[in-house]
Amino acid sequence: xxxxxxxxxxxxxxxxxxxxxxxxxxxxxxxxxxxxxxxxxxxxxxxxxxxxxxxxxxxxxxxxxxxxxxxxxxxxxxxxxxxxxxxxxxxxxxxxxxxxxxxxxxxxxxxxxxxxxxxxxxxxxxxxxxxxxxxxxxxxxxxxxxxxxxxxxxxxxxxxxxxxxxxxxxxxxxxxxxxxxxxxxxxxxxxxxxxxxxxxxxxxxxxxxxxxxxxxxxxxxxxxxxxxxxxxxxxxx
Amino acid sequence: xxxxxxxxxxxxxxxxxxxxxxxxxxxxxxxxxxxxxxxxxxxxxxxxxxxxxxxxxxxxxxxxxxxxxxxxxxxxxxxxxxxxxxxxxxxxxxxxxxxxxxxxxxxxxxxxxxxxxxxxxxxxxxxxxxxxxxxxxxxxxxxxxxxxxxxxxxxxxxxxxxxxxxxxxxxxxxxxxxxxxxxxxxxxxxxxxxxxxxxxxxxxxxxxxxxxxxxxxxxxxxxxxxxxxxxxxxxxxxxxxxxxxxxxxxxxxxxxxxxxxxxxxxxxxxxxxxxxxxxxxxxxxxxxxxxxxxxxxxxxxxxxxxxxxxxxxxxxxxxxxxxxxxxxxxxxxxxxxxxxxxxxxxxxxxxxxxxxxxxxxxxxxxxxxxxxxxxxxxxxxxxxxxxxxxxxxxxxxxxxxxxxxxxxxxxxxxxxxxx
Numbered sequence: 089x090x091x092x093x094x095x096x097x098x099x100x101x102x103x104x105x106x107x108x109x110x111x112x113x114x115x116x117x118x119x120x121x122x123x124x125x126x127x128x129x130x131x132x133x134x135x136x137x138x139x140x141x142x143x144x145x146x147x148x149x150x151x152x153x154x155x156x157x158x159x160x161x162x163x164x165x166x167x168x169x170x171x172x173x174x175x176x177x178x179x180x181x182x183x184x185x186x187x188x189x190x191x192x193x194x195x196x197x198x199x200x201x202x203x204x205x206x207x208x209x210x211x212x213x214x215x216x217x218x219x220x221x222x223x224x225x226x227x228x229x230x231x232x233x234x235x236x237x238x239x240x241x242x243x244x245x246x247x248x249x250x251x252x253x254x255x256x257x258x259x260x261x262x263x264x265x266x267x268x269x270x271x272x273x274x275x276x277x278x279x280x281x282x283x284x285x286x287x288x289x290x291x292x293x294x295x296x297x298x299x300x301x302x303x304x305x306x307x308x309x310x311x312x313x314x315x316x317x318x319x320x321x322x323x324x325x
Numbered sequence: 326x327x328x329x330x331x332x333x334x335x336x337x338x339x340x341x342x343x344x345x346x347x348x349x350x351x352x353x354x355x356x357x358x359x360x361x362x363x364x365x366x367x368x369x370x371x372x373x374x375x376x377x378x379x380x381x382x383x384x385x386x387x388x389x390x391x392x393x394x395x396x397x398x399x400x401x402x403x404x405x406x407x408x409x410x411x412x413x414x415x416x417x418x419x420x421x422x423x424x425x426x427x428x429x430x431x432x433x434x435x436x437x438x439x440x441x442x443x444x445x446x447x448x449x450x451x452x453x454x455x456x457x458x459x460x461x462x463x464x465x466x467x468x469x470x471x472x473x474x475x476x477x478x479x480x481x482x483x484x485x486x487x488x489x490x491x492x493x494x495x496x497x498x499x500x501x502x503x504x505x506x507x508x509x510x511x512x513x514x515x516x517x518x519x520x521x522x523x524x525x526x527x528x529x530x531x532x533x534x535x536x537x538x539x540x541x542x543x544x545x546x547x548x549x550x551x552x553x554x555x556x557x558x559x560x561x562x563x564x565x566x567x568x569x570x571x572x573x574x575x576x577x578x579x580x581x582x583x584x585x586x587x588x589x590x591x592x593x594x595x596x597x598x599x600x601x602x603x604x605x606x607x608x609x610x611x612x613x614x615x616x617x618x619x620x621x622x623x624x625x626x627x628x629x630x631x632x633x634x635x636x637x638x639x640x641x642x643x644x645x646x647x648x649x650x651x652x653x654x655x656x657x658x659x660x661x662x663x664x665x666x667x668x669x670x671x672x673x674x675x676x677x678x679x680x681x682x683x684x685x686x687x688x689x690x691x692x693x694x695x696x697x698x699x700x701x702x703x704x705x706x707x708x709x710x711x712x713x714x715x716x717x718x719x720x721x722x723x724x725x726x727x728x729x730x731x732x733x734x735x736x737x738x739x740x741x742x743x744x
Contacts, residue, residue, distance in 0.1 A: 140740070144739075144740055146649065170649075170653070173652050174651060174652020175652070179650040179651070181646075181647070181740075184647075185647060187331075187335075188338060189334050189337065189338030190334060202651055202652035203652055254651070
C-alpha cells in the first residue's frame with residue numbers, strides 16, 4: 089500500500105442506479121488527504137449515502153475511478169473489496185449501528201472478526217483485543233462498569249459512541265461517519281464530535297464526516313458542499 | 326467470530342420463537358421415526374411369531390386367513406380338517422413332525438388352543454427358540470391347562486387354580502363349559518408372540534367339554550359329568566389346523582402340492598414365510614399412507630421454520646447492513662441464515678429422537694398388551710439415521726429460500742440501513 093497516496097481520490101465518477109436511470113452522482117474530482125478531517129455537507133437525497141457506498145466499495149461507479157488509500161477499487165473483485173473495507177475503513181451510521189444480540193464488547197470487536205489486519209494491529213502492540221475495546225470505550229466516555237449491559241438498554245448517544253469505538257478499533261486508516269449525530273440533542277452532539285475528533289487525531293485517522301448540519305463544520309479541517317461538486321444535481325437544477 | 330457463532334447468538338436472542346419452531350419440527354420428526362419404527366419392528370415381530378414350521382395346513386381358504394387364525398389366533402376358521410386326513414398327512418414319508426391345532430373356545434377373551442405335547446416340542450418362534458415353562462409342567466390329564474405369560478399376568482393366575490372355558494371366541498360368552506373346569510398345571514415364559522395370550526389344553530380336553538355339544542350347543546336334558554366323560558372315547562374327529570415340519574425344506578413344495586391336491590377333502594397348505602409376506606403386503610397401503618402423512622407433517626414443520634425465518638428477515642435488514650459495513654461478504658449473510666436453518670434442524674432432530682425414546686418407553690407395555698406386538702428399544706438404525714438426514718437436508722434446502730433472499734437484500738442494500 090502506498091502510504092503517501094491520498095486517503096480518497098475520486099476522478100470523473102458517474103453513478104446511476106438502473107441502466108437507463110438518471111445520474112445520481114457526477115463528481116469530476118474529489119480528493120481527501122491522509123489524516124484530514126473533512127466535513128461533507130449534503131441534504132438527504134443528495135446522493136451522499138451512495139457516495140459513501142462507492143468509497144466503501146459496496147457499489148462500483150459506471151464510469152470514473154475511486155481510489156482509497158492509493159488502491160483503485162475497480163481493480164478489486166467484490167470479495168476483495170469487502171475484505172479491503174474490513175481492513176481499512178470504519179463506519180458509523182445515523183442509528184441502529186449495533187447488533188442487538190451481541191454484548192457491547194463483541195459489537196466493538198466485530199471488525200476484528202472480519203479483518204486479520206485490524207486484529208494484528210492491536211496484538212502487535214501487546215494488548216488483548218478486549219482490553220483495547222475497553223480502552224477505546226473508556227476514551228469515548230463509556231466506563232467499564234457499563235459493559236455488561238445489553239446494547240438495547242443503551243441510550244442513543246451511548247450507542248453512537250459504541251459505534252465510534254467499533255469504527256476506530258484496530259486502527260483503520262479511514263473512518264466514514266454518515267450523519268452519526270443527527271439522532272442526538274445539541275449537547276450530546278458536540279460531546280460526541282469532540283470525542284470522535286480527539287480519537288481520530290490520536291490515531292491519525294482520516295475522517296469523512298457527512299452531515300446536513302452546518303453548525304458542526306467549523307470543527308473540521310475542511311468542508312465540502314456535496315451539491316457544489318456534484319454535477320448531476322447541478323444539471324438537474 | 327465464526328459466522329455460525331453469530332447465527333447462534335442471533336438465535337439465542339429470539340429463543341422463544343426458535344424454541345417453538347424447534348418443538349414443532351421435533352414433534353414431526355418423532356412422528357416420522359415412530360411410524361417407521363412401528364412399521365419395521367411390527368414386521369419383525371410378525372415374522373418372529375413362527376419359525377421352524379415348514380407348512381401350515383387347514384381347510385381350503387386363503388393362506389393369509391389360515392395364517393391369521395392358526396398362528397395369530399385372529400378371526401375364525403371356515404372349516405375343519407378331518408382327523409383321518411391329519412393322520413394321513415402325518416404318515417407321509419417326507420413329514421418329520423406335525424402339531425394339531427384345535428381352536429374355537431376362549432377364556433376371558435384369551436383363545437383356547439387344543440393341541441398335544443408335540444406343540445411344546447416343535448413350536449418355534451423368534452430365531453428358533455422353543456417354548457419354555459416359567460413354572461409347572463405340560464398338560465398330562467384331560468382337564469389340565471397350560472397358560473401363556475400374558476394370561477397369567479393379566480388374570481393373575483397361579484398354578485393349581487381352576488378355570489372355566491367358554492364356548493366361542495367372544496370377549497363375553499354366555500355359554501360356559503362350567504361343568505368341566507380345568508386346572509392350571511403350567512405357565513409359559515414370555516415369548517412376545519400370541520402364545521402369551523393363549524390357554525393350551527389337550528385335544529382330549531377340547532373333545533371332553535364338547536361332549537353332548539355336537540349341534541353347537543348343549544343338548545337339553547342331557548348332561549354327562551366330567552368323570553363320566555373321562556371314560557369315553559375322546560379322540561377328536563377333526564382339528565382346525567396343523568403345523569407341519571418336514572425332513573427337508575426342499576420337500577416343502579412337493580408336500581404342499583400333495584396337500585393342496587388331497588382328494589378326500591379340500592385342504593390348503595401354506596408356507597408361513599410366503600403367507601407372512603402376503604399378510605404384510607395387505608397392510609402395505611395403510612403403512613405407506615401413514616408414512617406419507619408423517620413425511621408431510623415434517624414438511625409442514627419445515628415450512629413453518631422457513632416462514633419464521635422469512636418473517637424475521639425484514640427486521641434483520643439493518644443487522645445485515647451493519648455486518649456488511651464491517652466487512653461481511655454477502656455469502657456470510659447467506660451462511661448466517663442457512664446456519665440458522667441448520668441449527669434448528671439439528672436441534673429438532675436431537676429433540677425428536679429423545680422424544681421418540683421417551684414415548685417408546687411409555688407406550689411399549691401398552692402396545693405389547695393391546696396389540697401383541699413386541700417392539701424392542703434399540704439405537705437408531707442406519708435407515709432411521711438416513712431418514713433424519715433426509716429431513717435435515719430438506720430443512721437446509723428450504724432454508725436456502727430465506728437465505729437467498731437475505732443474500733439478495735444484502736447485495737441490493739449494501740450498507741444502507743433500510744427500515
